[in-house]
Amino acid sequence: MLQIKNLHASVDGNEILRGVDLAVNIGEVHAIMGPNGSGKSTLAQVLAGHPAYNVTEGSVLYEGRDLFEMDPEVRAREGMFLAFQYPVEIRGITNAYFLRSALNAIRKHRGQEELDPVDFLGVLEEKLKVIGWDDSLMNRPVNDGFSGGEKKRNEILQMAVLEPRLAVLDETDSGLDIDALKTVASAVNKLRRPDNATIVVTHYQRLLNYITPDYVHVLSGGRIVKSGGKELAHELEAKGYDWLKAEPAVA
Amino acid sequence: MTAAQVVDRYRAQHEAFARNGGARVPEWVRALRAGALARFTELGFPTTKQEAWRFTSVQGIAETAFAHGATGEVPAAKSIERLELCEARRHLAVFVNGCFSALLSSVSGLPAGVRVSSLADALARDPELVERHLARYARLEDNAFVALNTAFVQDGAFVYVPEGTVMEEPVQLLFLTAPGSEPTVSHPRSLVVVERTARVSVVETYAGQGDGVYWTNAVTEIMVGDGARADCYRVQRESERAFHVATTQSWQGQGSVLSFHPVVFGAALSRHDIGAVLDGPGGLCTLNGLYLLAGRQHADHHTTIDHARPHCESHEYFNGVLDDQSRGVFNGRIIVRRGAQRTDSKQTNNNLVLSEEARADSQPQLEIYADDVKCTHGATLGPIDQRALFYLKSRGLSPDEARSLLTYGFGAEILERMEIAPLRVQLERLVRARLLRRARARRAP
Ligand SMILES: Nc1ncnc2c1ncn2[C@@H]1O[C@H](COP(=O)(O)OP(=O)(O)OP(=O)(O)O)[C@@H](O)[C@H]1O
Ligand SMILES: [Mg+2]
Numbered sequence: 001m002l003q004i005k006n007l008h009a010s011v012d013g014n015e016i017l018r019g020v021d022l023a024v025n026i027g028e029v030h031a032i033m034g035p036n037g038s039g040k041s042t043l044a045q046v047l048a049g050h051p052a053y054n055v056t057e058g059s060v061l062y063e064g065r066d067l068f069e070m071d072p073e074v075r076a077r078e079g080m081f082l083a084f085q086y087p088v089e090i091r092g093i094t095n096a097y098f099l100r101s102a103l104n105a106i107r108k109h110r111g112q113e114e115l116d117p118v119d120f121l122g123v124l125e126e127k128l129k130v131i132g133w134d135d136s137l138m139n140r141p142v143n144d145g146f147s148g149g150e151k152k153r154n155e156i157l158q159m160a161v162l163e164p165r166l167a168v169l170d171e172t173d174s175g176l177d178i179d180a181l182k183t184v185a186s187a188v189n190k191l192r193r194p195d196n197a198t199i200v201v202t203h204y205q206r207l208l209n210y211i212t213p214d215y216v217h218v219l220s221g222g223r224i225v226k227s228g229g230k231e232l233a234h235e236l237e238a239k240g241y242d243w244l245k246a247e248p249a250v251a
Numbered sequence: 252m253t254a255a256q257v258v259d260r261y262r263a264q265h266e267a268f269a270r271n272g273g274a275r276v277p278e279w280v281r282a283l284r285a286g287a288l289a290r291f292t293e294l295g296f297p298t299t300k301q302e303a304w305r306f307t308s309v310q311g312i313a314e315t316a317f318a319h320g321a322t323g324e325v326p327a328a329k330s331i332e333r334l335e336l337c338e339a340r341r342h343l344a345v346f347v348n349g350c351f352s353a354l355l356s357s358v359s360g361l362p363a364g365v366r367v368s369s370l371a372d373a374l375a376r377d378p379e380l381v382e383r384h385l386a387r388y389a390r391l392e393d394n395a396f397v398a399l400n401t402a403f404v405q406d407g408a409f410v411y412v413p414e415g416t417v418m419e420e421p422v423q424l425l426f427l428t429a430p431g432s433e434p435t436v437s438h439p440r441s442l443v444v445v446e447r448t449a450r451v452s453v454v455e456t457y458a459g460q461g462d463g464v465y466w467t468n469a470v471t472e473i474m475v476g477d478g479a480r481a482d483c484y485r486v487q488r489e490s491e492r493a494f495h496v497a498t499t500q501s502w503q504g505q506g507s508v509l510s511f512h513p514v515v516f517g518a519a520l521s522r523h524d525i526g527a528v529l530d531g532p533g534g535l536c537t538l539n540g541l542y543l544l545a546g547r548q549h550a551d552h553h554t555t556i557d558h559a560r561p562h563c564e565s566h567e568y569f570n571g572v573l574d575d576q577s578r579g580v581f582n583g584r585i586i587v588r589r590g591a592q593r594t595d596s597k598q599t600n601n602n603l604v605l606s607e608e609a610r611a612d613s614q615p616q617l618e619i620y621a622d623d624v625k626c627t628h629g630a631t632l633g634p635i636d637q638r639a640l641f642y643l644k645s646r647g648l649s650p651d652e653a654r655s656l657l658t659y660g661f662g663a664e665i666l667e668r669m670e671i672a673p674l675r676v677q678l679e680r681l682v683r684a685r686l687l688r689r690a691r692a693r694r695a696p
Contacts, residue, residue, distance in 0.1 A: 048645045051637075076647035088642040092660030092667070098646075101656060105647035141660070158646065 001026050001166060001197050002047075007058035009046045016042045018222035019058070024166070029198045031208055031233060034219035035241045040201045041085050043219065044170045048082040049075055062166070076102075077109035079165030083155035083172045085201075090142035095154065096124065096135075098142045099161050106162060127160040131187045148175040156187050163191070168199045173207040185210030205233040218244055254295045257313050262292065264319045265402055271320075277378045280404065287391050287401035294395040306580045306612050307522050307551040312494050317436035317466050319403065320348075326429050326460055328355055334425055334458050336486060336677045342367050342422040347429055349437030350406050355425075364413035367422050370440055373409035380411065384444050388472040389500040394524065396496045400438040400470040407440035410453060414446040414476070421452035421484075421671055426469065428493070430461030441471040447504070448478040452671060455483070457497075458517070459490035466494040473511075477504040477531060483511045484674060488681075489518035491546075498524045505531030505560075512669055514678060515542040515550050516685065525554040529563040540569040541665040543685055544577035544609075551580035558591040561621075567598040570665050572658055573609035574689060583628065584616040591621045598628040603635065603661045605689075651694075655686045 002024040009017040016039045024030055034040055046053045047060070049072030060067040062080065070078065090098060096117075103123070104114040115123065128135060131153055143151050152172050159167055169188070173181055188198065188211050200211060208216070208230060216232040217224045218241065225244050226232065265288050269281070296313045297304040325347055335343065344367055345355035351369030358367050366373065373381050391398040408424045426439050445451055457467055467489060475481045481501075489495045495518040503509055515521060527536045542550045556565045571579040581600045602611035613630040635657050643653035662682040669675045 048641075050641055072641065072644040073647050073649055073653075076645055082645055084642065084645075088636075088638050090639055090642070090657065090660055092662065092664035093656060098643075098656075101648060101652070102643075102646035105649070105652065109647070141664070162646070 001063060003059075003061040005059050007043075007046070007060060008056045009042060009053050010056055011042065011053050015056070016053075016222055017046065020219070020222070020224055022217065022224060024197050024199060026197055027194045028214045029192070029200065029211060031213040031216045032199060032201045032219055033203065033216060033233065033236055038219045039222045040219050041170055044082055044085075044168045044201060047168055048072060048080065073105070076162075077106050079196075081159055081162055081164030081167045083152075083159060083167065083169040085170040085174070087143050087151040087155055089144045091144060093142055094139050095142050096120075096138040099124065099158060102158065103161055123161065127157060130160050130190055131157050132183050133157065149177060149180050152176055153180060153184065156184050160187060160191060165196045166199070167191075167196070168201070170201045171203065172200070173202050173204060181207065182210060205237040208233045220244060252314060254313075258292050258295055260316065261399065261402075262288065268319060268403060268405075276374055276405070277382075279382055280374060283386055284402050284404060287398045287404075290391055291395055291398035291402055294393075294398060296395055303553060303582070306578075307520070307549065309496070309520075309522070311520060312466055312496070315434050315464065315466070317434045318431070319436055325352065325354065326427060330460070331355060331425060331427065334427070334456055334488070335423060336456060336674050337421050337423055337454055337671060338673045342420055343425065344369070344408050344423070345425045345427065346406065346408070346439055347427050348435060349426075349439050362416050362418065365416060365418065366409060366411040368409050370407040370409045370442060371405055373411075373442075380444075381409065381442065384472065384474055385442055386472075388474065388502045388528075389470050389498050389526075394498060396468055397470055397498050400440055400468050400498075403438040404440045407442070409441070410443045410451065412445045412449040412451045414449060416446075416449045418449075418451040421454050421674070424453065424455045426455070426457045426467065428459040428465045428467060428489070430459075430463040431465075434464040434466070436466040436468060439467065439469045441469070443471065443473045443481065443483070445473075445475050445479040445481045447476040449476065450480045452482040453484070454671070454674060455485045456488065457486070457495065458488040459493050462490055462492060464492045464494075467496070469495075469497040471497070471499045473499065473501040473509065475501065475503045475507040475509050478506045479504070480508040481510075482670060483509070484669065484671065485511070485513040486678070487513070487515045487517055487521060487523075489521070491517070491519060493518045495521040495523075497522070498526070500526040501536070502528045502530055503534045503536060506533040507531065508535045510537040510539065510668075512665075513540045513552075514665075515540075515544070516681060518550070519547065520549050522551040523553070525552065526557070527555070527565070528557045528559055529565065530559045532560045532562045534560070534563040536563070536565045537668070538565075538567045538569070539665055539668045541662055542569075542571045542579055543662060543682065544572070544579055545574040545685075545689060546577060547575070548577045549580075550578075553582045553584070555584040555586065556596065558585070558587045558594045558596065561590065561592045561594070563591065564595045565597070567596075568665060568668070569600045570661050571600070571602040571611055572605065572661050573602060573611055574605040576606070576608045578610045579612070581611075581613045581630075582616060583614070585618070585626060585628070587619040587621050587624050587626065589620040592623040594621060594624040594626065596624070596626045600630040601661070602630075602632045603658060604633060605635070605658065651690055655690055658686055659683060
């Protein structure tokens with residue numbers, strides 16, 4: 001589904017990603033961990049197509065196609081979804097209106113009929129149940145005045161509505177209380193299907209108690225320095241990252 | 252033309268007016284007009300040397316010979332339908348070139364004691380009632396345009412809601428300029444009186460037909476008695492080459508509530524002075540405005556909220572969307588008088604600047620003479636937020652869709668505070684239509 005090869009990316013002339021290699025197959029869940037500032041969000045933003053990041057070397061294939069040939073909105077319509085570490089506020093636009101616009105953009109791309117507000121309400125109600133929300137945040141401007149945890153849950157709601165093929169969750173667990181963490185994890189699990197894949201960026205192994213990853217990777221200094229199974233997360237929890245920095249990069 | 256010559260032209264016009272159409276009025280009105288004309292003669296039109304007019308030149312108004320009292324062609328009833336922004340049709344007063352049109356208006360089903368009529372009619376039928384309020388709120392001493400409007404006071408809207416009466420349906424006032432062969436001016440004057448504990452919503456719309464040059468010089472006075480509530484909406488949709496100058500002055504009693512929502516789409520040049528006096532404890536005043544400008548449009552809002560008594564609250568929100576070479580000016584003055592303790596005042600002015608050549612000026616002006624007060628203000632100015640743009644794109648929206656959604660959001664933020672749902676929906680539609688037109692124009696080579 002996703003093949004990242006020797007990816008280098010820089011921002012404002014600083015090289016942040018220095019040769020990332022990663023392959024994600026259909027049906028898999030990958031966890032990416034790593035110290036602050038190691039480039040996890042950069043990787044996520046590069047995948048989503050943020051214009052501030054310059055790809056200087058390497059390639060990414062998404063479902064066999066060159067990802068960098070696709071504009072950000074095309075990536076989204078082709079099923080890629082990034083849950084932002086810092087979701088953005090949109091003034092004046094209600095959450096419901098925003099969600100419907102996004103869903104319709106994707107439906108149009110797929111040749112499906114656009115949903116009117118009434119039909120959309122049906123879809124929304126069902127998805128709200130998945131994340132255990134009522135509709136009280138639906139008529140408020142997107143993320144405007146939302147608490148940190150509400151913003152994160154709102155990202156998951158968007159994911160539930162848009163039904164991506166590849167979801168990248170950038171620290172969606174940070175700032176969540178324990179109940180919210182369980183809700184988010186169970187939402188992610190419910191949305192898991194044999195034909196999609198998920199990458200979760202996280203600092204905490206506790207999320208991985210709920211979302212069981214097939215692989216765990218450690219990103220450090222702009223490279224994946226170690227990969228393993230879910231037990232690697234436990235090891236990191238116990239030992240931290242220092243012991244890895246000395247080790248050579250795992251190709 | 253010299254300033255003296257310009258003033259002379261209006262004096263001559265006034266002489267003709269006082270002899271003919273304006274003759275049949277009570278003595279006090281004649282005196283009011285004469286005093287106002289004298290004041291206008293002293294003041295003359297403002298120049299950009301005056302602080303309050305620094306960014307807005309009215310030279311175009313001073314130099315144009317506007318005919319006064321033009322009859323023009325009365326528009327067909329059908330053609331005004333698109334200008335009615337509420338579904339309520341029972342309390343509709345229409346004015347063409349400043350004069351009440353009985354033909355186009357439909358006023359019926361008013362609760363007992365409520366008046367919705369032309370000001371001329373009210374002067375004939377209830378002169379004492381009008382005298383108690385007319386020209387008591389809008390000061391003509393330091394505003395040449397108010398002085399000129401008052402000098403020509405004759406017709407306009409009169410809305411009166413007696414004590415304790417709650418009006419369910421909004422009152423609609425439509426001021427229409429119909430094209431004439433030469434530039435024309437009208438001086439519509441409106442008076443809204445809401446007595447103790449009464450309640451009413453009023454929607455004023457200013458619009459023009461055709462593409463001629465004309466000038467609307469409007470003054471509206473709003474009196475909100477103790478415990479009363481008025482929700483006033485104002486939609487300015489003048490035609491492309493029009494000049495629009497206006498003053499809206501309100502006065503509020505104890506525990507009263509006023510919300511005022513001016514929305515600007517039209518006119519080449521517009522200037523709106525909005526004054527609100529909170530003259531009884533516990534009053535609440537909300538000013539909630541939006542201006543959407545393109546081409547070479549220029550819109551200037553000068554607001555003054557005067558906290559004269561303690562325990563009052565004012566909220567002021569103005570958003571501007573500026574495209575092409577347009578220019579938006581906002582000046583927000585807040586006065587907190589000595590003794591007006593526990594004042595709570597909040598002001599924001601956000602400008603979305605869509606083109607390199609567009610310009611926004613924003614100036615707060617706080618004058619605080621009491622010590623136990625809370626006053627905040629903030630202004631923003633800038634292009635579309637790139638982070639928000641990327642966020643929307645990452646959800647599948649095209650750059651065009653994303654940009655217009657963000658622009659729309661800027662307007663919607665203001666429209667959301669409007670409580671008349673059909674009006675809000677119509678305004679949302681107008682904002683969307685405006686953005687769509689812009690998007691198309693952009694795409695065209
Ligand atoms: N505009 C920028 N200019 C310069 N450096 C930047 C810029 N944006 C990001 N960086 C740097 O890139 C590095 C990687 O940042 P990134 O956000 O990808 O880290 P991260 O692994 O997600 O960290 P965290 O765990 O704290 O979220 C950091 O050192 C950051 O300071
Ligand atoms: Mg990060």
